[in-house]
Amino acid sequence: MAKAVADGAKSVQGIEVELDYHTLPETLVDFNAILIGIPTYHHDMAIDMKKLFEEAATKNINLKGKIGATFGSYGWSGEAPRLILEIMKNKFEMQVTEPPLLAKYTPDQTTIEKCKELGKKIAEKLMHTA
Numbered sequence: 001m002a003k004a005v006a007d008g009a010k011s012v013q014g015i016e017v018e019l020d021y022h023t024l025p026e027t028l029v030d031f032n033a034i035l036i037g038i039p040t041y042h043h044d045m046a047i048d049m050k051k052l053f054e055e056a057a058t059k060n061i062n063l064k065g066k067i068g069a070t071f072g073s074y075g076w077s078g079e080a081p082r083l084i085l086e087i088m089k090n091k092f093e094m095q096v097t098e099p100p101l102l103a104k105y106t107p108d109q110t111t112i113e114k115c116k117e118l119g120k121k122i123a124e125k126l127m128h129t130a
């Protein structure tokens, strides 16, 4: 899903995309848009993601106004992308795209296309606000 989102964003001329599995809170400030892919386990987000936002809050990392979006695979409840979107919106005052893009278990081709569209839509939004 993340690769498809990145491909969609890269299809827009002038957009630079970095795809990382892990990041540091300080690194987040380098980006105009932050798109996070996360699966749901035990009705929650992964512990390293929780830690990332906890540390970002503790260190007063300023993400205000940055564009945010989330996506992820799930089995039956799919809270994690919603929880992160709420944190982006309410704690960090980011401009978020709602709702998150969810795939039930393995994403099918239609969902992969939606991932590409999400990346492209955000990249186009960035180009218009630049």
Ligand SMILES: Cc1cc2nc3c(=O)[nH]c(=O)nc-3n(C[C@H](O)[C@H](O)[C@H](O)COP(=O)(O)O)c2cc1C
Pocket (backbone or CB within 6 Å): 039, 040, 041, 042, 043, 044, 073, 074, 075, 076, 077, 078, 079, 104, 105, 106
């Ligand atoms: C131990 C375990 C706990 C899970 N808990 C949840 C859950 O609370 N809610 C949910 O929607 N899916 C849950 N799932 C399903 C996963 O979100 C689903 O398999 C998803 O496709 C995993 O994505 P990944 O392969 O990218 O890790 C759970 C799966 C496992 C193995």
